[in-house]
Amino acid sequence: MATYPRGNSRLRALAARLSGSWRMSRSNFELWANLLVIVAAAGFMLWRGPGFAISVGTFVAIWAILAVSLNLLVGYTGLLSVGHVGFFGIGAYTMAILTSNPAYEQLRTEALPIFAWPFFAVLPICMAVAGLVAIAIGVVFNRFRDDIFVLVSFGFAVIAFNVFLNWEGLTRGAFGIHQIARPAIGPWVFDGEVEFLLLVVFFLGLVVLACWFIVTSSFGRVLAAIREDEEAIAVFGYRVVHYKLAVWVISAMMAGLAGGLFASYTTFIDPNSFILLESILLVSIVILGGLSSIWGSILGAMAFVLLEEGMRFVPFLPTEFIGQARQVVLGLLLVALMLFRPQGLVGRYKL
Amino acid sequence: MRLLSRKWVVPFGLLIILVMAVAACNGQGDKPFRIGVMESLTGPGETYGNVALQAKQMAVDEINEAGGIDGRMIELVVEDSKCSAQDAITAYNKLTDVDGIKIILGTSCSGAMLGAAPLAEKDGVILFSGLATNPDIAEAGDYIFRTSMSDAQLGVDTGNLLWADGVRKLVTITEATDYAEGVRRTTVAQFEKRGGEVVGAERYASDVTDFRTQLTKLFGENPDALHISAQAEFAGGTIVKQGRELGYDGPIYSEIVAVGKTALDIAGDAATGMKAVVADISPENAKGQEVLTNFQERYGEITLAWYLGSAYDDVYIAAECLKETGDDQDADGFRDCMYEVTWSGAIGENYSFDEKGEVVGLTNVVVQVLPAAERTVDNQGYNVLGSAPSE
Numbered sequence: 001m002a003t004y005p006r007g008n009s010r011l012r013a014l015a016a017r018l019s020g021s022w023r024m025s026r027s028n029f030e031l032w033a034n035l036l037v038i039v040a041a042a043g044f045m046l047w048r049g050p051g052f053a054i055s056v057g058t059f060v061a062i063w064a065i066l067a068v069s070l071n072l073l074v075g076y077t078g079l080l081s082v083g084h085v086g087f088f089g090i091g092a093y094t095m096a097i098l099t100s101n102p103a104y105e106q107l108r109t110e111a112l113p114i115f116a117w118p119f120f121a122v123l124p125i126c127m128a129v130a131g132l133v134a135i136a137i138g139v140v141f142n143r144f145r146d147d148i149f150v151l152v153s154f155g156f157a158v159i160a161f162n163v164f165l166n167w168e169g170l171t172r173g174a175f176g177i178h179q180i181a182r183p184a185i186g187p188w189v190f191d192g193e194v195e196f197l198l199l200v201v202f203f204l205g206l207v208v209l210a211c212w213f214i215v216t217s218s219f220g221r222v223l224a225a226i227r228e229d230e231e232a233i234a235v236f237g238y239r240v241v242h243y244k245l246a247v248w249v250i251s252a253m254m255a256g257l258a259g260g261l262f263a264s265y266t267t268f269i270d271p272n273s274f275i276l277l278e279s280i281l282l283v284s285i286v287i288l289g290g291l292s293s294i295w296g297s298i299l300g301a302m303a304f305v306l307l308e309e310g311m312r313f314v315p316f317l318p319t320e321f322i323g324q325a326r327q328v329v330l331g332l333l334l335v336a337l338m339l340f341r342p343q344g345l346v347g348r349y350k351l
Numbered sequence: 352m353r354l355l356s357r358k359w360v361v362p363f364g365l366l367i368i369l370v371m372a373v374a375a376c377n378g379q380g381d382k383p384f385r386i387g388v389m390e391s392l393t394g395p396g397e398t399y400g401n402v403a404l405q406a407k408q409m410a411v412d413e414i415n416e417a418g419g420i421d422g423r424m425i426e427l428v429v430e431d432s433k434c435s436a437q438d439a440i441t442a443y444n445k446l447t448d449v450d451g452i453k454i455i456l457g458t459s460c461s462g463a464m465l466g467a468a469p470l471a472e473k474d475g476v477i478l479f480s481g482l483a484t485n486p487d488i489a490e491a492g493d494y495i496f497r498t499s500m501s502d503a504q505l506g507v508d509t510g511n512l513l514w515a516d517g518v519r520k521l522v523t524i525t526e527a528t529d530y531a532e533g534v535r536r537t538t539v540a541q542f543e544k545r546g547g548e549v550v551g552a553e554r555y556a557s558d559v560t561d562f563r564t565q566l567t568k569l570f571g572e573n574p575d576a577l578h579i580s581a582q583a584e585f586a587g588g589t590i591v592k593q594g595r596e597l598g599y600d601g602p603i604y605s606e607i608v609a610v611g612k613t614a615l616d617i618a619g620d621a622a623t624g625m626k627a628v629v630a631d632i633s634p635e636n637a638k639g640q641e642v643l644t645n646f647q648e649r650y651g652e653i654t655l656a657w658y659l660g661s662a663y664d665d666v667y668i669a670a671e672c673l674k675e676t677g678d679d680q681d682a683d684g685f686r687d688c689m690y691e692v693t694w695s696g697a698i699g700e701n702y703s704f705d706e707k708g709e710v711v712g713l714t715n716v717v718v719q720v721l722p723a724a725e726r727t728v729d730n731q732g733y734n735v736l737g738s739a740p741s742e
Contacts, residue, residue: 049448055441162556165527174529176436178465178487266436268466270529272395273435312430312445327393 069254078227083153086160089274091259130256176270290344389457436466461485506537588617660697
């Protein structure tokens with residue numbers, strides 16, 4: 001771990017700027033107003049149907065893991081990646097392939113191996129596979145910066161999707177994989193929705209802790225310095241490449257974890273869950289919540305999923321136009337949010 | 352900007368709460384039968400989903416105008432399942448948990464169906480689709496029904512047709528989606544079982560618009576016939592057009608997508624003579640023709656004729672079973688009724704459901720595309736040659 005050099009004025013100025021961002025110095029009025037709306041929406045859903053609220057809550061927590069991990073890259077290190085969904089998919093497919101135990105496979109013309117391993121044994125593998133892929137491509141991606149990095153991460157998302165779609169011997173291609181295992185400890189299966197929600201929230205807690213640890217450590221300060229001025233920090237002898245690779249891999253592993261949870265929760269996945277659009281949504285969640293704010297990413301995921309699911313309750317729409325009308329309202333709300341709070345719900349920086 | 356934001360956030364929040372509160376109160380009155388509908392209203396399957404929803408709404412309005420079921424109206428509660436497992440799960444939970452619905456008509460996409468089916472099976476909720484064709488759905492459970500025919504049936508019929516027409520060397524071009532790929536696999540399986548040989552196979556992603564390279568490669572194998580399996584009409588029509596432009600003059604076989612209206616418009620005269628195995632509303636089926644006429648009148652345009660008929664029939668079958676059980680909360684009674692019911696509607700006569708919830712008594716037909724000048728709205732651009740050869 002790098003130590004923090006005291007004698008340099010430029011770094012000290014940087015540090016002062018950064019530590020300022022931790023203090024909640026600004027008026028928190030907007031934050032509380034936003035929170036109030038979200039809590040009201042969540043409460044409303046709980047009141048109307050607890051089961052529905054729980055399943056929405058589970059997706060919120062999974063998206064929150066993704067958003068927090070992406071924020072490590074986008075917010076804290078300044079690497080704008082739109083390839084995050086690739087790692088999410090790798091985690092999901094690892095979980096699906098290793099735990100799926102279908103009783104029937106009418107279209108399975110190739111004899112695919114069935115592993116049927118337990119969930120908790122596979123979850124670390126999901127993270128490991130995502131991490132290994134991240135190392136492999138990270139070595140190459142590290143050569144790129146700024147706009148070019150966005151483009152290559154875009155390329156990664158497209159390639160990942162096409163691998164899911166076309167490597168039929170492994171992923172069953174467009175048919176998807178079903179009968180993915182739910183977690184079980186001995187005889188106790190996490191079949192109920194509440195147990196699964198608690199499990200996901202537990203992992204979200206771990207991810208948040210890990211992120212908090214990273215961004216407050218000296219490692220995190222170097223990441224912030226990379227975001228502010230990569231050359232400057234390199235001049236002081238930091239191997240920028242190593243730091244970027246490390247955070248890239250950590251972030252990918254967290255996305256792999258989210259993927260494993262997602263596959264297990266839906267029990268069915270196909271490549272359509274891992275299209276590029278999901279990545280764009282994820283980046284919007286991070287920006288919506290606020291760059292370099294863990295809390296902001298969680299809030300962003302909540303706001304986004306609750307807005308979208310809340311649209312199901314908008315009344316007075318003729319049935320023929322329901323789907324489209326909801327999309328329009330959602331889009332308008334997002335535009336309004338960005339107009340009034342371009343720095344995100346609790347963020348400090350604009351992109 | 353901050354001041355503005357401070358001023359507006361509270362009224363904005365209150366507005367959302369108000370809207371939701373109004374939504375909460377919006378559901379009182381006399382007691383209609385409440386049926387859930389899950390379709391892909393946005394996203395990749397939206398053409399299918401919106402047609403299905405329109406057909407269902409039309410059927411419900413007809414039933415309600417005729418006095419409902421023993422005086423009780425039908426009310427549809429519509430949710431968007433977006434062709435994805437995740438959205439199908441939240442849509443399903445919203446319908447069952449918030450609206451307390453036990454009978455759901457949907458979905459339009461197999462992926463969404465396979466996402467929600469395990470939940471429906473566990474909770475004992477009916478999931479009844481008019482459009483999902485993935486063969487795996489047959490095994491999804493006791494509460495899962497469909498009037499759409501499995502891809503497996505279509506593949507067997509197409510394989511037999513190819514063999515009966517004297518095709519021995521086949522090349523295939525397929526869109527990489529579950530439907531198109533399912534059609535290709537089952538077709539090829541049956542064709543090879545009969546003794547045929549597949550000498551070339553190409554796949555394309557859904558956003559591709561130029562197929563010349565792939566087609567040139569396929570035609571280099573000197574095939575007896577080309578089989579097209581597409582998910583989108585645009586691609587289906589373009590393949591036919593580009594194939595003929597490359598000088599291929601052998602027979603072309605396909606399924607319903609490549610003989611859809613948009614596909615035929617794109618292909619023009621290149622499609623003339625092309626054969627397809629489709630689920631089709633027979634011209635002799637008076638009920639089917641009446642439904643199409645009404646649909647044309649109400650919405651101005653007919654797309655996916657068979658699927659809209661299927662979605663339309665689903666509502667009437669559901670109404671029949673609701674009449675018998677008299678309770679929209681009685682999913683078990685509804686399920687038992689479904690296994691008993693024999694129905695004659697828009698898509699066929701005297702069809703019923705087997706022990707897997709699969710429709711039996713419907714058949715595919717072979718159609719041949721007419722020259723561009725002879726295509727009309729009434730003949731949909733093709734001649735019906737008769738039912739597919741069995742052996």
